[in-house]
Amino acid sequence: TGKNVYRLDLFLAGKGRTRIPVAVTASPYLVDNRPQGVIELFTDISNEKALDQAKDDFLALVSHQLQTPATAVKQFLGLLLEGYIGKIVQEQKDVVQKAYNNNEEQISIIQDLLEVARIESGKSVINVENIDIKAMIDEIVSAQQITVDKRQQHITIVVPAKLTAQADPTKLKMCIANLLSNALKYTSVKGTIQIKAYETESTVSIAIKDNGIGIAKDQMGKLFNRFSRIDQGGASAIPGTGIGLFLCKQIAEMHKGSMIVTSKPGEGSEFTVQLPKMHKKLKAEKS
Secondary structure (H helix, E strand, O other): OOOOOEEEEEEEEOHHHOEEEEEEEEEEEEEOOEEEEEEEEEEEOHHHHHHHHHHHHHHHHHHHHHHHHHHHHHHHHHHHHHOOOOOOOHHHHHHHHHHHHHHHHHHHHHHHHHHHHHHHOOOOOOOOEEEEHHHHHHHHHHHOHHHHHHOOOEEEEEOOOOOEEEEOHHHHHHHHHHHHHHHHHOOOOOOEEEEEEEEOOOEEEEEEEEOOOOOOHHHHHHOOOOOOOOOOOOHHHOOOOOOHHHHHHHHHHHOOOEEEEEEEOOOEEEEEEEEEOOOHHHHHHHO
16 A cells, blocks of 8 residues: 555563563554554564574574584695695695685685574674784785685775774674675676775774675665675676675674675675774673
8 A cells, every 4th residue: 555564573571471572563544644543463473483593593503513524624634735644746736725715615604604693693792802904904815815816806905004993803804804705706807806994083994895796776775684695797696695794784783883885886886894993882791
């Protein structure tokens, strides 16, 4: 009918101090296009919540079980590459290096899945430290240098000397690494990516800009949804899990910050993580 429908998920008190999850949907009741009241519908969503919990538990279990053997494989491949098990010819070394790189990517995906599971279950916490932004970015770029070289892409880094941010180093690194990985994947061979960081009186921002395929306006709404992929210009054929941007947004919001995106199809995109400088509320949560 064109009327606005609003939904709110909440809990109602049940017997024996139990809580019943319900979805409340509300829509205005109009007469001659004038509001006369509100129609509300309460729906028990216990089964829906139970399925969500089971899915999150399964995700956490599978991710954890995959991480242990993947880490062991990384160690053995590293021993091969370093020559501790005996010398190998260059052709063999190239094959082992590819296996090592693919294993690294798998471990990164597993860690992302585990973090998503922790966030969804409310078990993810932030441990704030003072982070050297330039050193962190250099480390992230170095870890992805093989991909950069393979695609003949160029990365420029613009970061003021001694710029720092007060944040969780593991989570912030995970976020920026995901943004850079996306920029590399969605930018053509010999493309350009710029990483810059800057501060204002109240915020510290890290932005990654590319000259890739860009994002259409009608795709913007699902960018930060879990397991969501954009569907344009062959983007769906590019490998990905659909959790990287979801994870970035969650991490930014855990720091009381935000994700900002600007993009134009055919010209590229810019994703910015904006974090507040340390304030009392974040300090209190840390303690």
